[in-house]
Amino acid sequence: MQLQHVPTIDLGPYFEGTPEGKALVAKEVDRACKDIGFLVITNHGIPKELVDRVYSLSRKFFNLPMAEKRKVDRPSPDQVRGYSAVAEESLSYSLEEAAPGDLKESFSIGPTDVPEDDYHRGPAAGPHFAPNVWPESIEGFKEAYAEYFDAMSDLARSLMRIFALSLKLDEHFFDDKIDKEISMLRTLSYPNMGTNIEEGQMRAGAHTDYGSLTIVKPDNSPGGLQVCNQNGDWVSVPYVEDSFAVNIGDLMMRWTNDQWISTLHRVVNPPMDSDASAPRQSIVFFHQPNYDAMIECLPSCLDEDGKAKYPAVSSGDHLKSKFVKQTTFGGTQEVA
Numbered sequence: 568m569q570l571q572h573v574p575t576i577d578l579g580p581y582f583e584g585t586p587e588g589k590a591l592v593a594k595e596v597d598r599a600c601k602d603i604g605f606l607v608i609t610n611h612g613i614p615k616e617l618v619d620r621v622y623s624l625s626r627k628f629f630n631l632p633m634a635e636k637r638k639v640d641r642p643s644p645d646q647v648r649g650y651s652a653v654a655e656e657s658l659s660y661s662l663e664e665a666a667p668g669d670l671k672e673s674f675s676i677g678p679t680d681v682p683e684d685d686y687h688r689g690p691a692a693g694p695h696f697a698p699n700v701w702p703e704s705i706e707g708f709k710e711a712y713a714e715y716f717d718a719m720s721d722l723a724r725s726l727m728r729i730f731a732l733s734l735k736l737d738e739h740f741f742d743d744k745i746d747k748e749i750s751m752l753r754t755l756s757y758p759n760m761g762t763n764i765e766e767g768q769m770r771a772g773a774h775t776d777y778g779s780l781t782i783v784k785p786d787n788s789p790g791g792l793q794v795c796n797q798n799g800d801w802v803s804v805p806y807v808e809d810s811f812a813v814n815i816g817d818l819m820m821r822w823t824n825d826q827w828i829s830t831l832h833r834v835v836n837p838p839m840d841s842d843a844s845a846p847r848q849s850i851v852f853f854h855q856p857n858y859d860a861m862i863e864c865l866p867s868c869l870d871e872d873g874k875a876k877y878p879a880v881s882s883g884d885h886l887k888s889k890f891v892k893q894t895t896f897g898g899t900q901e902v903a
């Protein structure tokens with residue numbers, strides 16, 4: 568039977584390391600990725616203290632006066648770094664002719680401690696390793712974000728190893744394709760807008776993510792993440808204490824020849840009567856392989872006639888193609 572809701576999967580047996588435990592988790596993950604493209608993970612090994620620290624430092628940042636936040640404004644349209652204000656972006660723009668701006672503000676970083684070599688700094692690297700910008704006035708902010716990025720990167724590597732087992736590949740198949748990743752970490756703050764909303768305006772309009780996988784630290788405040796299941800119904804991602812929501816993106820769907828699905832999702836507004844002092848804040852890690860990793864249909868995912876639906880493409884070119892498609896409200900470009 569096809570899953571129509573988002574399952575919760577305990578990663579404990581994978582990390583215990585027995586072949587049975589690994590096989591069990593790989594099977595559950597395979598089903599989730601095929602049926603609904605989303606899963607909630609528990610026993611992921613990320614310290615709660617780190618998550619809580621990044622959460623509260625981010626809250627401090629979003630509470631700064633606008634002039635302070637503007638000091639770390641996004642440096643240029645092609646660099647997903649720094650601050651973007653409410654309604655400056657629209658995630659569903661790539662799916663609709665015109666969409667109103669999303670009711671969120673965000674702060675983004677890319678890889679930290681980038682080596683000064685040709686791979687990372689030469690022309691082929693484009694804006695993938697652009698420098699980060701940091702708010703100077705919040706103590707411990709930079710360190711916490713860098714630590715969280717690394718923790719997410721480790722968790723994503725474990726998830727990719729589970730994916731490899733699910734896809735009948737060697738467990739380490741993806742390792743050398745994600746060791747110079749071009750991932751992004753982004754905190755999203757969704758203020759409670761009351762009635763100050765345009766027709767059709769949402770916290771985040773319906774969209775799919777671009778990369779290999781996304782790891783979301785959700786928030787339990789009203790107005791949350793919803794997923795469109797294969798029946799076409801919007802279902803909420805369950806909130807589980809100390810969990811992360813994980814979803815696969817367009818790149819993974821392409822890598823699996825559409826056997827796994829990159830699912831449409833959105834963040835809905837809270838009910839009008841909900842507490843205006845409870846804005847939602849989520850922390851989102853968009854995992855993206857090395858820019859030169861070739862995304863070529865995996866052998867276990869070919870069609871029955873042995874064919875692939877898509878030609879090979881590099882991770883960097885794939886991301887660029889999404890980038891060009893998506894224009895933000897107000898005319899600049901944005902990557903989800």
Ligand SMILES: O=C(O)CCC(=O)C(=O)O
Nearest residue numbers: 755771783792834849903
């Ligand atoms: O805030 C969330 O829960 C998810 C946001 C999202 O889907 C995105 O930014 O791509």
Ligand SMILES: [Fe+2]
Nearest residue numbers: 775776832903
């Ligand atoms: Fe998303």
